[in-house]
Amino acid sequence: MKKTNKLLAIAMLLLTTAVLMAKPAIVKDTKVKNSIVKIFTVANQVDFGEPWSSHVQEFSGSGCIISEQRILTNAHVVSDSTYVEVLKNGETKRYEAEVLSIDHEADLALISVKDKTFFEGTKSLEIGGLPELQHEVNVYGFPMGGDTLSITKGVVSRIEHQSYAHSSKLLLAIQIDAAINYGNSGGPALADGKVVGLVMQGNSYGEGMGYIIPASVINHYLEDMKDKEYNGYPFLGMTTQDLESPVMKEMYGLKDKKYGILVNDTIPNSPASRVLQTGDILISIDGYKIYSNHKIEFRDKEFTYFTYVLDQHQVGDSMDMVVLRDGKELNSTIKLDMKAEDLSLIKRRKPETKLSYYIYGGLVFVPGLAEHYVSSKFYDEYPDENRTELVVLKRVLSSSLTKGYGTYGIGVVDTINGKHFKDFKEFVKLLEASQEKFIVFSDEDNYQLVVNREDVLKKQKEILEKYNIKAAKSDDLMKSK
Numbered sequence: 001m002k003k004t005n006k007l008l009a010i011a012m013l014l015l016t017t018a019v020l021m022a023k024p025a026i027v028k029d030t031k032v033k034n035s036i037v038k039i040f041t042v043a044n045q046v047d048f049g050e051p052w053s054s055h056v057q058e059f060s061g062s063g064c065i066i067s068e069q070r071i072l073t074n075a076h077v078v079s080d081s082t083y084v085e086v087l088k089n090g091e092t093k094r095y096e097a098e099v100l101s102i103d104h105e106a107d108l109a110l111i112s113v114k115d116k117t118f119f120e121g122t123k124s125l126e127i128g129g130l131p132e133l134q135h136e137v138n139v140y141g142f143p144m145g146g147d148t149l150s151i152t153k154g155v156v157s158r159i160e161h162q163s164y165a166h167s168s169k170l171l172l173a174i175q176i177d178a179a180i181n182y183g184n185s186g187g188p189a190l191a192d193g194k195v196v197g198l199v200m201q202g203n204s205y206g207e208g209m210g211y212i213i214p215a216s217v218i219n220h221y222l223e224d225m226k227d228k229e230y231n232g233y234p235f236l237g238m239t240t241q242d243l244e245s246p247v248m249k250e251m252y253g254l255k256d257k258k259y260g261i262l263v264n265d266t267i268p269n270s271p272a273s274r275v276l277q278t279g280d281i282l283i284s285i286d287g288y289k290i291y292s293n294h295k296i297e298f299r300d301k302e303f304t305y306f307t308y309v310l311d312q313h314q315v316g317d318s319m320d321m322v323v324l325r326d327g328k329e330l331n332s333t334i335k336l337d338m339k340a341e342d343l344s345l346i347k348r349r350k351p352e353t354k355l356s357y358y359i360y361g362g363l364v365f366v367p368g369l370a371e372h373y374v375s376s377k378f379y380d381e382y383p384d385e386n387r388t389e390l391v392v393l394k395r396v397l398s399s400s401l402t403k404g405y406g407t408y409g410i411g412v413v414d415t416i417n418g419k420h421f422k423d424f425k426e427f428v429k430l431l432e433a434s435q436e437k438f439i440v441f442s443d444e445d446n447y448q449l450v451v452n453r454e455d456v457l458k459k460q461k462e463i464l465e466k467y468n469i470k471a472a473k474s475d476d477l478m479k480s481k
Helices: 002-034 215-227 246-251 271-275 307-311 376-380 424-433 453-466 475-479
Strands: 036-046 054-066 070-073 081-088 094-103 108-113 136-141 150-163 170-176 188-191 194-202 210-214 238-241 261-266 281-285 295-299 302-305 318-325 328-335 358-360 363-367 391-396 438-442 448-452
Touching: 002 036, 036 070, 054 136, 054 194, 070 194, 081 108, 094 215, 108 215, 136 194, 150 302, 170 194, 170 215, 170 307, 194 215, 210 215, 261 271, 271 328, 295 307, 302 307, 358 424, 358 453, 363 424, 438 453, 448 453
Parallel strands: none
Antiparallel strands: 036 054, 036 081, 054 070, 070 108, 081 094, 094 108, 136 150, 136 188, 150 170, 170 210, 188 194, 194 210, 238 261, 261 281, 281 318, 295 302, 318 328, 358 363, 363 391, 438 448
């Protein structure tokens, strides 16, 4: 009997100990749940097909509370927002929020809540590191189908560069097998109590497959925003080529080496042009050897593109590199003081701004933004003292003035009556100042569209009314002199 009582007492002690040990984990999970929020956004989104118009759209996403009473989410959740509210898990009151900053390249954003009582009972989630393959993660968010918090489990199945859907930029991404649905965007993926990623996008071609933005990319954004000014990612400004051909390796003196990529060319005035030459072999950067297929080993037996190393730097940093030139290895340091946009003739729309446009007799002209699908050949051209911006004939509005020109135009405009222009505003000034009877728009192949200037002046108002367009030019052009 005594033996039975003793065994029972031990069993009760073990059970009590297990309950006590389990209790902190439950409390910890509750605190995590309280730090996940649902985000409601009203956005005034631009229409690239009709640049004079926009449309209001309402949608929702997820986010998590981090340090300094900030909420981390996706850029696409709050992009072009006119009104933002957040709802804390387990509550019914919505709080008005404001966007602090947006990183469209990495699809990240920070927002804040005006009423600081919102943060009572919450904890700031800590940003962790890069998880290992097969590491289990919990994904938190508010997917479609309900207002309560959803938690799904998955494992890390792949870590490599992917094209981010929001910006098309190639950055490191983590593939997981947890379910990711509409509304999950911006929700955190946690491992060992820390944020190892932020839900970014699903994969329509793979069931139960999705991608999260890794902690390394998140930390780059947070570091960048310490001075409250977004700079983005540094840009080298060069084109390179694989060196997996044995013949090419022999010609460039690499023999049986598996490292090194060929520098084909450098963009004038770029960081790369100050250090590298055409025909150089780039062997390593910051101590990472670059394999002949452009990849580096960022962890043991794990590979991704060498730009991973570049993406760890902020604009203004310096980076070490080893170059093979004329059979000799050279150690160099490159100053990373430029962004891709600094050296690009084709820009992306500035965040949260309206589109510029100019309508002349039914011809709709816009600046050469990437979102307007400019011909790929112009991506190999760079701004100079003669041209800093492209002008695109985006659309032709059918009328008696444009008969015979169809509904689409000539693409990039090179001249007006044989005269070149530096940018979109100069194009508009040149066009408005013209006194010639015929206005001839030509592209670089001298394909032409011609309109009669007097007819345009007579029928411009009629065309605008027909297509329900309030003004022939955008607000920014009206304000400029």
